[in-house]
Amino acid sequence: VCFGDQGKLRRRSPTLKMGPFSDAKRASAHFHAPVILKQCFGFDYRSMAVFRIAMSSLILVDLWLRSYWIHDHYSNLGVWPVSNAVQEIRYSFSFHFVSGSYWFQAFLMCVAAFCALCTLVGWHWRFFAVMNWLMMSSIQNRNQWLLDGGDEFIRMFTFWAMFLPLSE
Numbered sequence: 001v002c003f004g005d006q007g008k009l010r011r012r013s014p015t016l017k018m019g020p021f022s023d024a025k026r027a028s029a030h031f032h033a034p035v036i037l038k039q040c041f042g043f044d045y046r047s048m049a050v051f052r053i054a055m056s057s058l059i060l061v062d063l064w065l066r067s068y069w070i071h072d073h074y075s076n077l078g079v080w081p082v083s084n085a086v087q088e089i090r091y092s093f094s095f096h097f098v099s100g101s102y103w104f105q106a107f108l109m110c111v112a113a114f115c116a117l118c119t120l121v122g123w124h125w126r127f128f129a130v131m132n133w134l135m136m137s138s139i140q141n142r143n144q145w146l147l148d149g150g151d152e153f154i155r156m157f158t159f160w161a162m163f164l165p166l167s168e
Contacts, residue, residue: 052166056120076100096142122167133158
């Protein structure tokens with residue numbers, strides 16, 4: 001039973017079955033399988049742009065919070081000098097192992113913030129997605145005593161962001 005154009009009640013023809021397993025549904029699903037698969041497993045590029053913006057904002061907030069403790073946690077005058085970090089952490093890569101001076105550490109934090117800002121606005125996002133991963137891995141490998149689950153979360157998101165179409 002359905003309503004017609006004028007709102008009058010009319011009956012459907014008995015030959016057309018409209019159940020979930022009807023022949024009409026199977027026939028239409030057969031011809032529109034790519035459309036259905038795209039609707040189920042496809043994604044909207046706007047959601048990737050939101051992911052890019054959220055990830056870059058999260059990196060900027062993380063860098064802002066880390067910047068308060070550059071002197072204490074990342075320079076040679078703090079609790080974990082570069083000489084100790086290089087001896088203890090032999091197989092980790094970090095740009096922060098080059099120098100332990102406060103200004104060099106602050107410069108690398110600014111480079112990481114610039115990479116996050118470029119990713120935030122979508123300018124050369126593929127290159128800066130790789131740079132975000134390198135810089136965040138470098139910061140986190142500098143002093144591994146400070147890491148928690150959120151740092152792993154950021155590093156994994158920046159890694160997978162290198163392979164996603166974030167601004168198509």
